[in-house]
Amino acid sequence: MDTMPLRKQLPLVDLGVLRELEQQAGDATVAQSFVRDFIQIWNHRFTRLEQAVEVGDMEARMDAILSVKASSSMAGAARLAHLAAGLERLIRNGDIGAAALLPGIRTCGEQTIEEFLSCYVIPST
Numbered sequence: 001m002d003t004m005p006l007r008k009q010l011p012l013v014d015l016g017v018l019r020e021l022e023q024q025a026g027d028a029t030v031a032q033s034f035v036r037d038f039i040q041i042w043n044h045r046f047t048r049l050e051q052a053v054e055v056g057d058m059e060a061r062m063d064a065i066l067s068v069k070a071s072s073s074m075a076g077a078a079r080l081a082h083l084a085a086g087l088e089r090l091i092r093n094g095d096i097g098a099a100a101l102l103p104g105i106r107t108c109g110e111q112t113i114e115e116f117l118s119c120y121v122i123p124s125t
Contacts, residue, residue, distance in 0.1 A: 010078040010079040010082050011078050011079065012077065012078070012079050012080075012108070012111055012112045012115040013075075013076050013077060013078070013112060013115045013116055013119060013120060014076040014077075014078045015076065015119070015120065016076070017073075017074075017075070017076030017078070018031050018035070018075070018076045018120060021034065021074070021076075032120070032121055034074070034075060035075055035116050035120060035121050036121055038071055038072075038075045038077070038116075039113050039116060039117070039121065041071075042109050042113060045064070045067055045068055045071070046068070046105070046106055046109055048060075048064045048067075049061075049064035049065060049067075049068055049102070049105070050102055050106075052064045052065075053091075053095075053098050053099050053102060054099070056095070058091070058095075061091050061095070061098070062088075062091060062092075065084055065087050065088045065091060066088065068080070068084045068105070068109075069081055069084035069085055069088060072084055072112075075116075077112045077116075079108055079111075079112065080105070080108045080109055080112050083101065083104060083105050083108055084105065086101065087101045087102075087105065
């Protein structure tokens with residue numbers, strides 16, 4: 001199944017998810033802090049994923065991709081969460097072609113951070 005059209009339709013950042021997190025927390029600063037942490041941790045998360053895929057450790061791969069998928073979903077990073085779910089499926093089904101998805105995930109992560117910074121996150125003082 002080709003998910004390219006769906007992926008292009010998904011926003012990099014779904015502000016509705018963030019607004020819901022703000023409402024649940026009762027404070028916008030909680031959601032903004034979560035997104036700031038997401039941004040600060042992104043390189044570490046991606047590097048961990050990349051290394052786990054290269055090494056071939058199934059447990060480490062699942063831990064790393066689930067971390068990317070869950071944090072992306074919670075932060076409203078819809079497109080990145082979608083890509084992470086696709087990689088998770090590949091890993092669960094024997095890892096065929098998993099490494100080929102890493103450059104797209106890296107690029108999407110970087111674009112997502114740019115989008116967060118331009119439309120949502122207020123820099124820390």
